[in-house]
Amino acid sequence: MAQRYAVIDLETTGNSSKKGDRVIQFAGVAIEDGIIVEEFSTFIRPGQDIPVFIEELTGITNEMVKDAPEFQEVASRIVEFLRDSCFVAHNVLFDLSFLQDELIRCGFEGFYGSAIDTVELAKITKPTSDGYKLNQLAKQENLQHDRPHRADSDAYVTALLFLELNKKLAALPLITLKKLHKLSFSLKSDISDLLEELMSEKTAKNEVRCPDLNIFRGIALRKSIHEDGNHHVGISHSYPFDHAKKAALMQTAILHMEYRQQQFKMMDLVYESFHEGRHTIIEAGTGIGKSLGYLVPAAFFAKHHGKTVLISTHTIQLQNQLIHQEIPKLKVMLPFDIHTVLLKGRGNYLSLAKFERALREKDDNYETALAKMQILVWLTETETGDKDELNLTSGGKLFWERIQSGGYIDPELLQPWSSVDYYERATRLAQKADFIITNHAYLASGFLEDERMKPVEGFVILDEAQYLEQAASKYLGSRLDYISVKTLLNRLGTYEQKLLLYKLEKLVRENKLKGLKSITILNEALNNVIYDLDHLFYLLAGIAEKHLSGEGTGRMAIQVKEKPEWRQVTTLVNRMNNQLHYFIKELVERLDALKQKDSLGKNPRFFIGEFEMKVEQLREIELLLKEFFIDPTQSFIYTMSYVKSAPHHGLSLSSQPITAGAALWGTFVASQNSVVMTSAILSAKNSFQFFKTQLGIEDMDIKTRCLPSPFDYSNCVKGLIASDMPDINAVPLDEFVKGAARHIISATKAAHGRVVIIFDSDNILRKTYQYVKDLGELEEFTMLAQGITGGSKLRMLRNFQSFEKALLFGKTSLWEGIEIPRDNLSCLVFVGLPFSPPDEPATEAKCLLIAKQGKNPFLEYLLPEAIFRVRQGFDQLVRSRHGKGVLLLLDPRISTAGYGKEFMEAIPGLKWEEVSLHTLERKIEEWSYL
Structure with missing residues (x-):
């Protein structure tokens, strides 16, 4: 680190120097050659009272600054401290701009050197962090931060953080640094300078390749999990029916373990259910230790019988809790190894083929460039390719939709990546696993539809089972909202806007395709659809406002056939769908004609695959509009949600079966060997009838047990x-x-x-x-x-x-x-x-x-x-x-x-x-x- 870095933090009376706010504390920490060489801090008399909120936040009172120098008295010292330095701060835009204004106000020249934001740097080097506030990052890096919101403490901790983040950057392979450097010119701070310095150092030292990484088609990837062997091997260890043996097992993993009679009863119930091939509902009261109550017997059963046990819970967060907290305890206490795979919906996994193509695009906005940089670093760490590991911005999440697994992509473009594809690897591992951990949403949709998962079905634990009906409603239902439809149409863009439609037409002309309708006609159809969409949602907002009483938000039924006011909506939807259908038809003709051209390169074929996904989305919109307003299904409920503060922008349409749970889970449970449904609360009025009716299993032979909480x-x-x-x-x-x-x-x-x-x-x-x-x-x-x-x-x-x-x-x-x-x-x-x-x-x-x-x-x-x-x-x-x-x-x-x-x-x-x-x-x- 040949460059001198001045790490700065300010405490101020407010957010804007231009509106009269002033500095009350300045602190700077200088770094040279990777070492802290100088520290400088001072209170500053602001010439005004410090607001109560700022006093409470910083602990800096009017009494503490009454004898301190004014800013103009220390300005020359600050200028000298910053000379020939790169300005570093946590949220650099605030500190730098505020300091600039103050220096200029006092007659000094502002700072015009390079600047680095440690928030931005942390997002790149720590893409899986839970948060990027200074106190969060300090805790993650084990940096002592005794006095947050005091400039001297914040500046020192930021300096230590900057050094740690720099080490993380330096540990990346040269090939990743080069890609980051190429993208860094879209950032808000001058991280490109830092990357350039690190690249020069690595090149000079002739970098040794990290043994944990593979360089695949120019992208550094963490080496994959070892996939050899079948984990379905019978073992001689019998299930411990004796409660004393259970307690001995659990004491190996849990300090000060409490003997829980009800937990041991639950273990026996689960094991017997699997062994006898019957379905069971268990209400396990708070404090029983429900997770281990089913994991222990399921592990013994899976190993002894060479079976896979499928465990589903309500949310991805609860999935992660099982994987990171409960399974590690289980592994310590078991006398054998257990192999667990976390499986989610396909869209949760990165498509490396799509990401490779996206890296070649040069029209990056800030959030897309940042997301690409985060993912490049993450690929050197992740073994799963699961997006839930990442902390992406809202723009980064939009970018993810373009690079997630699933959807159509030319097989020739996909093939080179097949050996390292994250979703394919997850499904291969799942077929060999003792436990598959998934969530109700994926179980209701992708899992049941994936033929490769059929062999592992049979023995199932449904945790947090009270949410199964909700998962079925989301899977079997549909949703349509103004923002998502308008965003899709805007991404296509008219020919003049030079977006996706323009790129498609450019390909058509380059390949001299004949017999297609004029782009002018397509443009007109798209404009008509956009106009009708706006008109439709304004009309719906008017109906909602008329019928929904109260303030804020509301939901009402869509009653096309019952109410005359809906006739205008029906007429408009018919017209819009005719235009949309024509537009889709013309797009498909263009895409089909292009796919017939043998001379198309990889980039055009990749673009065609992406465009076909957009066409599928348009088809879905056409079908949903027809279902909602023209030809509704009798067994479904159709509703409209309205937000008064955003009348048509905040309006959404949704559908769900009246008996969603019964439509899905009754069939599912009946098709399995044994299903254990559990939660802390499944009964009402001392009966499980309400729960069973929701899932359509009220007529099945199901064993039920209530295990009360050990709490008084x-x-x-x-x-x-x-x-x-x-x-x-x-x-x-x-x-x-x-x-x-x-x-x-x-x-x-x-x-x-x-x-x-x-x-x-x-x-x-x-x-x-x-x-x-x-x-x-x-x-x-x-x-x-x-x-x-x-x-x-x-x-x-x-x-x-x-x-x-x-x-x-x-x-x-x-x-x-x-x-x-x-x-x-x-x-x-x-x-x-x-x-x-x-x-x-x-x-x-x-x-x-x-x-x-x-x-x-x-x-x-x-x-x-x-x-x-x-x-x-x-x-x-x-x-x-x-x-x-x-x-x-x-x-x-x-x-x-x-x-x-x-x-x-x-x-x-x-x-x-x-x-x-x-x-x-x-x-x-x-x-x-x-």
Whole structure:
């Protein structure tokens, strides 16, 4: 590192020097030849009060800077420190631009040397990092960071981080560095200079190739997993039916292991189910140790009988939890080796053939160039090619859609990469594995359709089985939204825009193809489709706004045949589809004619493959529009979701079978030798009937068992019922909202944060959140609200966990696929019993179907579903034997309605008490300190 690097950090009174904000602390760390050679830091008197927020964030007070020099007094020292240096900072754009403005304001020349952003550098060198904040990266690199948001500490840690990231770059092979260098000119900081220096050093030293890497067609790849041998080998180790033997096994992997009788019972149930070839439903209460409860017996069965056991769970996150946390424990305790393969949908894997072609393209925007650089580095690390290892930007995720496995690609272009193809390797390994770990979404779609996986079917564990119906709905249903359709049409572009359609026409002309329609006619058809698309979604938004009451978002049924206002929509869809059909037909004729040309090179053939994928997407749109508005299927529900803040841009159409679970899983379960379905919550009203009906397995011979939690709920959770909450059906909505808000404020103060509030109505959620916020009594708390404060559900929950004093307003779907770690939730509030709104399209359709069968929809569906949701929330509240939590119900119906007793009895051992708003705070405090 011959270059001198000046690593800088500033603390300021705000974000903009131009708006009068000033520096309150400057810190710099100089690096020469890879060593820290100089440090300089100083407080700076800003000439204005430091805002309270900045004081709390940095710990820098007005008292601390009152005798410090002003900026102009230290400016010359700063200029000297920066001389002949490359400016380095974490989020360099902020520090550099702010410092430039301050230097110029004080009559000095600004800094005009090269600059490197350690955020950008970290994204490239650490493409699998969970996050790129300084504190996150410092933790990952084991760098001590005692005083975050103080310039001296931040600058020093950034300097150490920069040195670590530079080492990672230096460890890359020369061939990867060259490709990175070529792409680096699209970046925002001058990382190209750093790469150039490293390339020169490697060339001079005559680089020794890393034994863990293969250079394949000019791309450095991590060597693949060894694939020899068949892991289906019978073993002499018998399953340990004796509980003492189970305990001895588990003690080898788990320190201070608790003897859990129910966990051992679960192990026996799973083993017997597989051995006897029968189906079993097991409700394994919180704290049993469910994962090992099925993994241990499944391992013994797989090895002893030479079978593959398929394990499916709800989400990719839970898949990863099994692979990275539970399977390693299992391997330590077993007296034999177990081979596990993680298998996901094809689109989760990188197509190296497509990526190779994408690297040759030169029209990179910033996010595409960054994604390519991240992937090049990642390929030297990954053995799976699984995108979930990567942390891509939103633009990077769009780029991934172009390079993911699947879709059409010319076999001749694919063939050179077949030996190292990630998806093909995963399926080969799966065929030899003892365990295949997958997720419900892939099981519902790709896995069942892949003939190569048929031999491994037969013995199955479905964990988090309550989400199987949801997975079936997504697979069997469809979705269409304005943004995705418009994005596809924009990517094609008219001929004048010189995008994909232009490139196709250029190929047609270069190959002198005859007998095709004029490009002018294609242009006109595309423009007509775009015009009709805009008109259609504006029309749909008008219908939605007219029919959906309340604020924010809503969902309504598409009723083309029942309502006259839909006739205009039908006419428009017919016209749009005619234009779309014609446009597709003309594109296909061009593509087919080009494919007949033997003289086409590799690049044109690759382009044709990509374009054919776009044509398939257009065909799908044509079919969906027809299904939604012209020829709907009787057994499906068709709905329209509307966002008032983005009337047509935020509008989406979706479909799902009325009985999605029964349409898929009944057939699946019947076709297997043995299926074990498990979760912490599968029963309602002391019965599995609700769950079995959802999956269409109510008439099958299935063994069922409830294994209660080892926790004493009466000592873990206090159940409180607000006795003075108004009935939502008996008072104006605003009065109900005010009552809910007052109870939420009292509960939050008493619990000192970590409060989650669940709503079954978007409208009530929004109104309550706003009312609590406007009252201003919880200003010391961080308030998060699903669908309001922004970000994904997962991101919002991470934010919730990172603040000691936080409250989260969420919908009934909040828990789906999410587990809040123990001690991160103190109080759970249900604002109203969580019944599905009867006028919600899917609920209405299911209730009508149940009524047609001569049954009571409330007793058969609405009530058990609501009880199920309360139990699901309660499960999040109870995470340890010694925790203390509060479950608060803001609904008088639990005490007054005949069915209220069923909610109270749904959680055995939980003691309920009625409280008024006046006594609520005291009751929670008394319970918390018991």
